[in-house]
Amino acid sequence: MNSGRTPSIREEHARRLVDLARAVIRTEAEAVEALLDRVDADFVRACAWMLECEGRVVVLGMGKSGHVGHKIAATLASTGTPAFFVHPGEASHGDLGMITAKDVVLALSNSGETAEILTIVPLIKRLGVPLVAMTGNRASRLAREADACIDVSVAREACPLGLAPTSSTTAALVMGDALAVALLESRGFSAEDFARTHPGGRLGRRLLLHVEDVMRKGAQIPRVRPATPLLEALMEITAKGIGMTTVVEADRVVGVFTDGDLRRTIDRGVDLRATPIASVMTRDPHTARVGQLAVEALKQMEDHEINALPVVDREDALVGALSMHDLLQAGVI
Numbered sequence: 001m002n003s004g005r006t007p008s009i010r011e012e013h014a015r016r017l018v019d020l021a022r023a024v025i026r027t028e029a030e031a032v033e034a035l036l037d038r039v040d041a042d043f044v045r046a047c048a049w050m051l052e053c054e055g056r057v058v059v060l061g062m063g064k065s066g067h068v069g070h071k072i073a074a075t076l077a078s079t080g081t082p083a084f085f086v087h088p089g090e091a092s093h094g095d096l097g098m099i100t101a102k103d104v105v106l107a108l109s110n111s112g113e114t115a116e117i118l119t120i121v122p123l124i125k126r127l128g129v130p131l132v133a134m135t136g137n138r139a140s141r142l143a144r145e146a147d148a149c150i151d152v153s154v155a156r157e158a159c160p161l162g163l164a165p166t167s168s169t170t171a172a173l174v175m176g177d178a179l180a181v182a183l184l185e186s187r188g189f190s191a192e193d194f195a196r197t198h199p200g201g202r203l204g205r206r207l208l209l210h211v212e213d214v215m216r217k218g219a220q221i222p223r224v225r226p227a228t229p230l231l232e233a234l235m236e237i238t239a240k241g242i243g244m245t246t247v248v249e250a251d252r253v254v255g256v257f258t259d260g261d262l263r264r265t266i267d268r269g270v271d272l273r274a275t276p277i278a279s280v281m282t283r284d285p286h287t288a289r290v291g292q293l294a295v296e297a298l299k300q301m302e303d304h305e306i307n308a309l310p311v312v313d314r315e316d317a318l319v320g321a322l323s324m325h326d327l328l329q330a331g332v333i
Helices: 011-038 041-052 063-078 115-127 141-145 167-187 191-197 201-208 230-240 259-267 294-304 324-329
Strands: 057-061 083-086 104-109 131-135 148-151 244-249 252-258 308-312 318-323
Touching: 011 167, 041 104, 041 131, 041 148, 041 167, 057 063, 057 115, 063 083, 063 104, 063 167, 104 115, 115 131, 115 141, 131 141, 131 167, 230 244, 230 252, 230 259, 244 318, 252 259, 252 308, 294 308, 294 324, 318 324
Parallel strands: 057 083, 057 104, 104 131, 131 148
Antiparallel strands: 244 252, 308 318
16 A cells, blocks of 8 residues: 655665666676576486486475575476475485485585585485586586586676675576476477466466357357348347357358448448348458367457457357457456
8 A cells, every 4th residue: 555655765875776776687687698608418418307207306405596496396397397396404304205216306506515405415316316406516516416417607696795695596597497498398398288287367268268168159149141131230240249240151151240341331332221241241251160279269360350250160160259358258368
C-alpha cells in the first residue's frame, strides 16, 4: 500500500546509487560473457553423462551455491532431465542414500574446497557415479576429483567488498541454464512435453488446451446455407456473437461471412434482402482442426488478422467455431 510519503534523497546520492547499480550489472554481464569460452569438452562430457543417465541428476551445493543448485535442479527437471537437490550437510547424515549407482552428481562449489561436499566425494566415487563439478577453481580438490569440470570462475565479484557471492552465483546459474537447454534440445523435448510438467496456471493452459476444449459447439455455431439471404445471415451473426457465420453445404464449410465482409458489402450497395450469402461470402476460408493446440489456432488468427475460425474434423465436416474472445476467456491469450 502506498504510504503517501516520498523518501528524500540528495541528488548526488541518487547518482551514486545509479552508478553502483550499473557497475554491478556491467560486472556480472562481463562474467557471463566470459563463459562462452568455457563451453568445452568437459561441458560436452557432462551433457553426455546426463543424457545417458538411467537415474537422476543429483545436484549438491552449500550456501549460495546451494540456492543456485536448487534452481538448476528445478530447471533440469522441468525440461526433461529428471533431477533433484540434496543438501551436502544432510547427505552425510543419511540423505546420501538418495544417490544411487544409476545417477549423475552435479556438485557446485565456487572455491572447490567446500568441506561438506568433499566429505562425501569418496562415497560418490565408490558408487561409481559420474561426478560433474561446477566450480570457480580448476585447481581445487573438487575439480581434480571430478570426471568433468565446468569452469565458472569470474574475474571479480560485483560486490565492492569482493565478498558477497554475486558474479560467481550469476555465472553458475547461467551455466546451469546452458546445461538444461542443451539437454532439452538433445532430447527433442517439445512444447507439449514442457506443458506436461507445467499443468497449472496460464502456461499450462496455453500449451495443453486443444481447439476442441475451447470451441463453441452445436447450436452455438453460427451457420447458414449458401442460398440464405444476406439479411438472415446477418441475424445469425448477431445471434451467435462471434463476428462471423460459417456457410455450410452438406456439412462442409464452403465459406464464411464476417463483420468486415459486411462493411465491404454495404459499401457496394448490395440488396441485403435479395442477395444470397453465397454471392458475397469469402470462399475457401481458413479453418482450425480438431486435435490442434488452441495456441496454434491463435497464431493462425494473428497471422491472417482474423478474429474467428470455423473448426473442422478429419473429414472436413464443421464441428465448431472458435473466436479470439473464446481464447481470451480460456487464458490462452
